[in-house]
Amino acid sequence: MATNSVLAVFDHVDTLLEAAHRCKASGWGFQIISPIPLGHEIEHEFGPRKNWLRWFTGFGAINGFIFGWVVAFGLSVLYILPRGGKPILAATPTLLVSYETTILFGVLWTLFGFFVLCRMPVISKKPFHPRIAVDGFGLLVEGVREDNIPLVEKILKEHGAGEIERIES
Amino acid sequence: MAEGHQKSSMSYKDVNEDIYGIITRSGIGYYIICGLFGAGAAVLFILPWAYQIYVGQGVSGLNVPVFWGIYLVNFVFWVGVAHAGTLISAMLFITQTPWRRAISRGAETMTFFALMLVTLFIFIHMGRPWNFYWTFPYPTQRQLWTNFISPLTFDVFAIGTYTTSSIVFLYFGLVPDLAALSHTASGWRKKLYEFLSFGWRGTDAQWYTQNKACMFFSAFIMPLVVSVHSVVSWDFALSLVPGYSKTVFAPYFVTGALLSGFAGVLLMLSIMREAYPVMKKYVTDYHYDRIGLFVLVLSLMWSYLTLMEVVTGLYANTSQEIEHLKFKLATPPYMQLFILMIFCNTVLPLVYIVRKVRGSVFGRFVVPVLVLVGMWLERYLIIPNSLSRKFLPWMWQDYAPTWVEISISLGTLMMFISMFMMFVKVFPIIALFEVKEDIGVPMKNRKHH
Numbered sequence: 001m002a003t004n005s006v007l008a009v010f011d012h013v014d015t016l017l018e019a020a021h022r023c024k025a026s027g028w029g030f031q032i033i034s035p036i037p038l039g040h041e042i043e044h045e046f047g048p049r050k051n052w053l054r055w056f057t058g059f060g061a062i063n064g065f066i067f068g069w070v071v072a073f074g075l076s077v078l079y080i081l082p083r084g085g086k087p088i089l090a091a092t093p094t095l096l097v098s099y100e101t102t103i104l105f106g107v108l109w110t111l112f113g114f115f116v117l118c119r120m121p122v123i124s125k126k127p128f129h130p131r132i133a134v135d136g137f138g139l140l141v142e143g144v145r146e147d148n149i150p151l152v153e154k155i156l157k158e159h160g161a162g163e164i165e166r167i168e169s
Numbered sequence: 170m171a172e173g174h175q176k177s178s179m180s181y182k183d184v185n186e187d188i189y190g191i192i193t194r195s196g197i198g199y200y201i202i203c204g205l206f207g208a209g210a211a212v213l214f215i216l217p218w219a220y221q222i223y224v225g226q227g228v229s230g231l232n233v234p235v236f237w238g239i240y241l242v243n244f245v246f247w248v249g250v251a252h253a254g255t256l257i258s259a260m261l262f263i264t265q266t267p268w269r270r271a272i273s274r275g276a277e278t279m280t281f282f283a284l285m286l287v288t289l290f291i292f293i294h295m296g297r298p299w300n301f302y303w304t305f306p307y308p309t310q311r312q313l314w315t316n317f318i319s320p321l322t323f324d325v326f327a328i329g330t331y332t333t334s335s336i337v338f339l340y341f342g343l344v345p346d347l348a349a350l351s352h353t354a355s356g357w358r359k360k361l362y363e364f365l366s367f368g369w370r371g372t373d374a375q376w377y378t379q380n381k382a383c384m385f386f387s388a389f390i391m392p393l394v395v396s397v398h399s400v401v402s403w404d405f406a407l408s409l410v411p412g413y414s415k416t417v418f419a420p421y422f423v424t425g426a427l428l429s430g431f432a433g434v435l436l437m438l439s440i441m442r443e444a445y446p447v448m449k450k451y452v453t454d455y456h457y458d459r460i461g462l463f464v465l466v467l468s469l470m471w472s473y474l475t476l477m478e479v480v481t482g483l484y485a486n487t488s489q490e491i492e493h494l495k496f497k498l499a500t501p502p503y504m505q506l507f508i509l510m511i512f513c514n515t516v517l518p519l520v521y522i523v524r525k526v527r528g529s530v531f532g533r534f535v536v537p538v539l540v541l542v543g544m545w546l547e548r549y550l551i552i553p554n555s556l557s558r559k560f561l562p563w564m565w566q567d568y569a570p571t572w573v574e575i576s577i578s579l580g581t582l583m584m585f586i587s588m589f590m591m592f593v594k595v596f597p598i599i600a601l602f603e604v605k606e607d608i609g610v611p612m613k614n615r616k617h618h
Contacts, residue, residue, distance in 0.1 A: 011611060011613075012611050012612055012613035012614075013610050013611060013612055014612045014613055014614055015613050015614075031372045031373060031374070032372065032373040033370055033371050033372050033373075034371050034373070034376065035181060035349060035371060035602060035605060036376075036602050036605045036606045036610070037376035037377075037379070037380055037602070037606065038373065038376065038610065039373075039376060039377055039380055041610060042373050042377075049374075049377050051381055053378055053381045053382060053385065054381070054385070057385045068326075072317040075314065075315075075317075076314075076317060079314035081314045081316060083316065083318060086318060090317070090318045093317055093318040093322075093323065094317060096323050096326075096396075096400070097317060097322070097323065097326050099396060100323075100326040100327050100329075100330045100393075100396065101326065101330070103330050103334065103389045103390075103392070103393050104326075104329070104330040104333060104334070106385070106389050107330075107333065107334045107337055107386060107389055108333070108337075110382050110385045110386060110389075111337050111341075111382070113378075113382070114341075114378055114379065114382045115367070117374070117378045118369070118374065118375045118378050118379070120367040120368055120369065120375075121367035121368050122367065122368025122370075123368075126368065126370055128370050130352045132370075132371060133185075133348070133349040133350075133351075133352040133353070134181055134182055134185050134349070134352075134353075135180065135181035135182050135185075135611075137611075140372075160613070
């Protein structure tokens with residue numbers, strides 16, 4: 001049987017979280033969509049998330065550090081530039097260049113990781129309610145069998161959901 | 170809720186309406202002023218620059234031995250102004266300081282446009298701006314390889330990294346706001362917001378990633394802020410020129426940059442509040458109080474380092490250092506400029522000791538303008554002034570900027586103002602979601618954790 005999603009909009013975050021708990025207990029997946037970050041509240045209710053972004057940041061920073069050394073050292077070897085008795089391979093200034101490239105690559109890879117983990121840019125239309133852009137808090141219940149949709153809607157209404165929309169897969 | 174904010178009676182809807190109202194609702198006067206600044210920039214900046222490119226650098230006051238004039242004074246000045254914006258956001262984000270939220274976007278925007286001018290002044294100073302790519306490391310048949318032990322090469326990396334990071338940081342905060350406003354906006358603004366927000370919806374996973382990313386950016390940007398102006402100071406300090414060769418320059422430049430940056434933020438907020446009275450709900454006396462204190466503390470630090478700069482020169486006691494100090498401190502008109510600088514950056518900020526002054530018209534407009542003037546003078550008294558008194562008397566030559574340099578400097582200032590004003594008409598100048606966070610999470614039965 002086909003599975004669908006249900007998007008409900010709440011006025012209050014605590015009632016939304018209670019509804020999310022019941023959905024989770026019933027085995028349905030859910031996403032919370034909000035106009036402000038609710039990291040603290042969600043973490044308090046459902047436990048901490050895994051931070052995958054740090055791997056992107058770390059990868060970028062390490063590569064940036066290596067890039068700085070390779071550019072400054074490698075190219076100084078390839079194109080020798082005598083500078084009044086100063087060393088061809090100078091470690092101190094190279095450290096400075098690599099410090100900047102560490103940060104540059106770290107920032108760029110964090111940006112890349114952000115897009116990957118947020119699954120952006122989005123090409124297809126995703127479930128959303130315009131009220132969430134202002135003051136509504138959305139609960140998107142996913143993977144609901146068609147015969148269970150009335151039950152999901154009943155649970156959401158019990159917890160004070162305002163607008164409820166069915167979204168067909 | 171942040172201390173001092175007047176938002177207890179505000180709703181999320183009010184915030185959306187207020188902030189979108191700043192973008193869309195303006196009298197004709199706003200556009201006329203913006204247009205005048207834009208026209209001023211075209212006349213005072215673009216035409217003289219075109220003239221300089223056509224005729225050559227000879228139309229400027231740059232000549233042997235003073236090859237670094239007010240173009241580089243402006244370059245260092247705008248790097249300084251660019252400092253506070255991203256630092257305010259990054260430092261106060263890491264420390265989770267709530268009053269940052271209403272002012273961070275404006276400060277980051279100021280950083281963005283200041284960095285545009287920084288880049289521009291490098292091009293103007295080059296004389297032949299089409300050869301800019303010579304600063305980048307690339308294999309060339311000319312066999313002129315980038316010198317990696319030159320502080321000018323450090324500058325390319327430092328400024329490039331800071332500009333990129335600041336743009337990313339500004340854009341990052343804008344994404345959720347643009348997505349939210351795309352549901353309110355219409356016409357070209359709606360299309361632009363939809364495109365730039367890349368389909369952001371505000372799912373819990375997206376907010377989590379956004380928060381972590383901001384944390385990483387902040388952690389990167391704080392040391393970067395310090396390193397960028399240290400590197401800029403080494404353009405001078407790593408040379409042997411009397412007046413330049415000072416180990417105190419890195420902390421001196423960083424402190425001065427922060428002082429001018431905070432003064433710039435203070436002035437920008439004051440002007441914005443007058444232009445948009447609705448901003449008074451978000452930018453309150455509490456913000457002036459906090460930023461005023463920052464300016465006061467930074468002014469004291471800067472004053473100490475200025476004293477140290479002079480004292481280390483005296484302590485070195487070499488004839489060229491003493492000659493340079495005589496020229497800077499006891500020769501008109503530089504003596505008067507030095508006194509004016511001390512008045513603007515040391516004496517005047519002391520008025521912020523009085524709490525009432527921090528929120529007064531004098532404290533909001535007059536003091537920050539004069540601090541910015543003082544900081545510009547500081548760079549003037551270091552950069553061309555030191556080159557005027559090099560080692561031997563036959564090398565001594567005074568420098569005076571020509572009308573081309575003065576006009577370009579004024580024109581770029583006008584360009585900064587007009588670009589900022591245009592930005593305000595396109596993008597939210599107050600961080601929408603962050604101000605909503607300030608109001609609090611709506612709960613029916615429980616208290617907000």
